[in-house]
Amino acid sequence: MPMLDDFFSKLSTLAGGVSTDHLKMIFTLLASYPVALIYKRLPHNPNLKHLFSIIIAIIVLFEVFDLSNAFYVMLGGSLISYAIIYFVKGVWGPRLVFLYALGHLSINHIYRQFNHITYDKYDTTGPQMVLVIKLTSFAFNVFDGRRPNKELTPYQRSKAITSMPSILEYLGYIFFFGGFMVGPAFEFMDYRQFTNMEMFHNVTGGPIKYYVPNGMIPAMCKLGFGIFFILCIVTFGNNYSVDWALSEEFKNTSFFNKLIYIQIASFCARLKYYIVWLLAEGACILSGLGFNGYDDHGNAKWNRVTNVDIIAYETADNIKSLLDTWNMNTNKWLKNYVYLRVTPPGKKPNFFSTIATFGTSAIWHGFYPGYYLTFISGAFVQSVHRTLRRNIRPIFLTPKFSSLKPLYDFFGWLFTQTMIHYVVIPFNILSLRNTLTIWKSLYFYGHVAIILVNAAFWLGFNKVIANIVDEDLKKKKGQVKKWKVERKERDGEGKVAINETGIPLEFDNSSVCLEKEE
Structure with missing residues (x-):
């Protein structure tokens, strides 16, 4: 029995029945800040840093979460992937790692789903999702390190691994204390250059071999905002559950009130993502991993492992901008190791690239129907967004209507937020039946909007718009x-x-x- 179970059980009771695993996660993320300070003060010895992270991971998995099986899954999967990429030299090395890692995760997703394990319980699939990103990107980076430089893109050259790491360095990367549970996931070369201090070599241009900037202020900002969102959930967030949309009371309210409730409930639902991503990023910044060079004014940048840009997300006036600022490290992984990798050299990404990326993202999340309803509906929303932007936006770039551009931007923001909150309902509900129940209560307004926009342009609405634009x-x-x-x-x-x-x-x-x- 983990040594802290009694403490978290009592704390759960005091907190009104909050899931003990949720409390454990918050505790682990907050504890990573003093751990980061210790890590930063370790002697300049990469092997000691690798070992430190592995020990911290063992303590968290065994003594806090009682997830010894997750440790063995991560350890076994990592060693098997290492062996595959070590012995299989060609392109099938990373492909086999990809199939193995994603397949193993899928088995655990199916096990969780069939055993009705709720998301109040943290299980193996959580850290394994982060592991899949690390293993597959590592495998492709090793493969790139064996290829001629002329065949690589600038990004691939910067991340290519030309010398296989030791088992200790490799496991230090896998179990890095600042990201093995919920992310952020990052590239192996970032980790190597961080632990051997190459990331900080001569960054000031002076005679100092390396200089690690002080990330205390940006780290504390992430911590502060994380705590702020925790307070938001405690004070009012729990009063706006998406599940309440299944109640009879919700069905009997007006459409306008339903619409407003869904906007608030969807915002509250993503607060938990803001919390874990901000707290995890802050710990990485405090350890030094978040350092990403200097801007044009000589100020240190701390955005290497940023996973969400909250302000950009909440103010986005189009779907693309919104999605680009959400779960950014996963999007980066899908782009660089799926979307571009299935595209033949010298060719542009095509429909198959898009389908492969969509399919990988869906499987990576799991097999609940809600995930697929969200992704499929989201694809149609993106299509509508492109159609509207391509045809409507030019009107407000002409001299005649340029003064109305702020109004266009406002309605773009309103449309974007309203549609995304509708689309993510199944992602939060998961069940097909319950999703359809809520969508029915909302009169399927998102899908109706998609149909109406496509029908309007099919009937020639674009010609009407063209007449508005200056001749x-x-x-x-x-x-x-x-x-x-x-x-x-x-x-x-x-x-x-x-x-x-x-x-x-x-x-x-x-x-x-x-x-x-x-």
Whole structure:
């Protein structure tokens, strides 16, 4: 029996029945801050740092969570993956690791689902999801280290592993105390350069061999915001459960009240992600791992392992911007080790790349129907977003309607937030039947919006919009193909995208611009 079980049982009672595993997770994340201070003051000996992380992981898994089986799963899976990539030299090395790691995780996901283990209970699948990201990225990095540099992208070259790590260094990476439970996941080369201090070599340009900036202030900011969101959940968050949308009382309220409740409930549901990601990132910053070089003003950047940009997420006025700021390390993994890896060299990513990425993300999360309802619905929402942005946004870039651009941005934000809160309902509910019950209470407004937008453009609404746009710009629409836009203030030459008044516009695929020689 773990030594802290009695303490957490009593604390759970005092906290009104809060899950003991939730309390254990918060305790572990908060405890990682003093652990980070100890870690930072260890002698400059990488092997000692690797061993320190492994010991901390054993203590947490055995004595706090009673998850000895998770430790053995992680240890066994890591050693098997190491052996595969060590002996299989070609492209099938990382592929086999990917299939093994994701397959093993899938078995545990299915076990959890069939045994009805609720998410109040933390089990093997939690740390194993982080492990899959680490093992698969490590395998591809070793494979890249065996390839000629000319075949690699700049990102692949920066992460390529040219010399296999020792077992101790490898396990130190797997069990790094700041991220083995809930993330953040990061690349092996980041870990190696962090533990051998290469990350900090000559960063000031002076004679000092290495200098580790003080990350206390940014770390405390992450800690402070994490605690703030804990207080938000304690004070009002628990009063806005998505599950309440299954009640008769919810069904009998007006549509407007239902809509407002879902917005609040969905916001409260993501607070738990904000909490664990912020607290984990703060500990990584405090240890030094979060350091990511210096900006143009010489200030240290601490965003190496950032997993969420809360302000950008909450203020996003389009779906793409919103998704780019959520679970960023997982998105980075899906992009670099699925989306781009299944694309043939020299080719652009195609429909298969998208499907492979979608499928991997869905399997990685598990097999509850709710996950797939969210991902599939989300794909349609993204499609609608692209259609609307491509056709509507150009109107507000013309001189005639440019003054209304802030209003367009506001409605973009409102549409984005309202749709994403609708789409994530099944992700929080998980059950197919319960999801359909809630969506029915909301009159399937998200799917109705998707159908109406697509129907409108199928019936020629885009032609109506085209007539609104200034005639000269309309003639140019569709003629502009490939652009090489160079800002005048940077290079003083080349071509720039301008509007009819001669004011340079920031070009993107949804803008309607004219081309003018400087």
